Amino acid sequence: MxxxxxxxxxxxxxxxxxxxxxxxxxxxxxxxVREFAIGMGPKIFGMMKGETMYTIRLLPIGGYVRMAGEDVDKIELQPGYRVGLILNRDNVAEKIYLNQKVQNPNVLFLEVERSDLEDGLWIEGYDEEDNLVRIDVSREAIIVENGTETIIAPLDRQFNxxxxxxxxxxxxxxxxxxxxxxxxxxxxxxxxxxIPISDPVIKNVVDGSPAEVAGLQDGDVVKEINGKSVSSWDDLVGIVQQNPGKALSFEIDRDGQAKELNITPKPFETEDGQTIGQIGVYSPIKxxxxxxxxxxxxxxxxxxxxxxxxxxxxxxxxxxxxxxxxxxxxxxxxxxxxxxxxxxxxxxxxxxxxxxxxxxxxxxxxxxxxxxxxxxxxxxxxxxxxxxxxxxxxxxxxxxxxxxxxxxxxxxxxxxxxx
Structure with missing residues (x-):
């Protein structure tokens, strides 16, 4: 878990x-933005907030933000469509019903002749008395088709x-x-x-470790190992790990005085089966x-x-x-x-x-x-x-x-x- x-x-x-x-x-x-999705595939959770649907989907292989105007997003009303319109006080369509019966006395039904839901934002069609009328459409109008609501996307709000x-x-x-x-x-x-310090400065010597047994102390600065110059902590770790069980000669600086110590790294087997050397010190942190x-x-x-x-x-x-x-x-x-x-x-x-x-x-x-x-x-x-x-x-x-x-x-x- x-x-x-x-x-x-x-x-x-x-x-x-x-x-x-x-x-x-x-x-x-x-x-x-029509949808903000985490995951792919079937939807297991969805919440509509504002004009965007926020979803969590089944397959943990990514996610997506679906923007208006991308892929198959265009909403078109073909001639002959019968639509139901809910109008506001200014006779502007705020909701457009497609392919479904609407039990609402305030719905205006039209048989579509022409429409423009991207640029001009209007629908032209014949009402129930066979009059040709033209209705303006709100920029935030909602299309309802088979129970699914979709906000229209005026041209200036489309990705392309x-x-x-x-x-x-x-x-x-x-x-x-x-x-x-x-x-x-x-x-x-x-x-x-x-923050790890990159300098080869000794700190936190482990009790009973090869470093402690050899006399290495906190604050010692490693200068050379077996004659090889050591300028960083990575240099020190690299040499130690490459020499498990082999005696190494450490040249150190302790309070301005040069000292030499012999330390034999203890062999340690990693999870992938490799054997590396360890002397029992940690990277200094500030x-x-x-x-x-x-x-x-x-x-x-x-x-x-x-x-x-x-x-x-x-x-x-x-x-x-x-x-x-x-x-x-x-x-x-x-x-x-x-x-x-x-x-x-x-x-x-x-x-x-x-x-x-x-x-x-x-x-x-x-x-x-x-x-x-x-x-x-x-x-x-x-x-x-x-x-x-x-x-x-x-x-x-x-x-x-x-x-x-x-x-x-x-x-x-x-x-x-x-x-």
Missing amino acids: QTVIAFIIVFGSLVFFHELGHFIFAKRAGIL SKTVGQRAMAIFAGPLFNFILAFVIFIALALLTG DANILDAIVFGAKQTVEFSTLIFTLLYDLIVVNFDIDALSGPVGIYKATEEVAQYGIYNLMNWAAVLSINLGIMNLLPLPALDGGRLLFFGIEALRGKPVDRQKEGLVHFVGIVLLMILMVIVTWKDIKLFFF
Whole structure:
């Protein structure tokens, strides 16, 4: 149960902030957002607030913000349709009923002749006395069809009516918010746990450890190990871990005086079966003020982003290996392992996953945010958009291929962890 809760919190937070980025910048651009969804597939919870439906869906493989004007969103009233209209005091239609009987004496029924629910906002048709009438439609009018209510989207509130810059920002904001989330988590970690010092300064020597037995003390600065210069904590850890059970000569600085100690790292077997050396000291930590925490958060975000970009390059360009990919099942199992080491490790894991999600979505692949941004770039260079049908076909093919890859990776993870 602990793992399930941890996974829901981590996954939900990552997807929520990603979609929140899309949502905020779409609203800033004046785009009508029809749905804010966490998860995919069948809806298990939904709540209408304002003009947006907020939903939680069954499959934990992402989420989406559905904007007016995207995909199949256009509402058209074909000639011959019989519609029922609820008018306000100014005789402007506020509700339009389609394909259903309406038991309301105040409804005006029309047989549609022509209509414009995007630009002019009017319906023209014949009333029950066969008079041709024209009714203005409110910008917030609701279409009711088979019991489902949908707010109309005037042209200026549709995604495709906005400038290239506004559309690009609404799409780019999703990955951007993933980087912002990681940045905020790293800041919180710095304030809660302190900031690791990169210098090879000894602190918190464990009782009975090889370091204590050899005489290593808090405050000692390691200068060399076996003649190799040590300039950072990572240098110290790397040499120690690579030499389990081997005597090492440490040259240290203690209060300005040079000393030499012989320490033999104790062998330790990791979960993946590797044997590394340990001497029983911890990385020094310093308390962080808000400025230190912000700098630390920025550095961590940049460092992990660089690392993930490098790993992706190696995976995709140098040596593609599907075994290196993980889907929701793999992330669940990794979250289970990390959660065992406490909330701070889980927070760090969430930050790294958030950066990974942001980077993956920026890849210039069809159906991903990066693929859509690529089309916006082409539009900006050409001065006109790519044919919508052709672009839609590219994204559709991309979605199909991504779903196939997701199924393959998920099955691989299931066989790896459960069989």
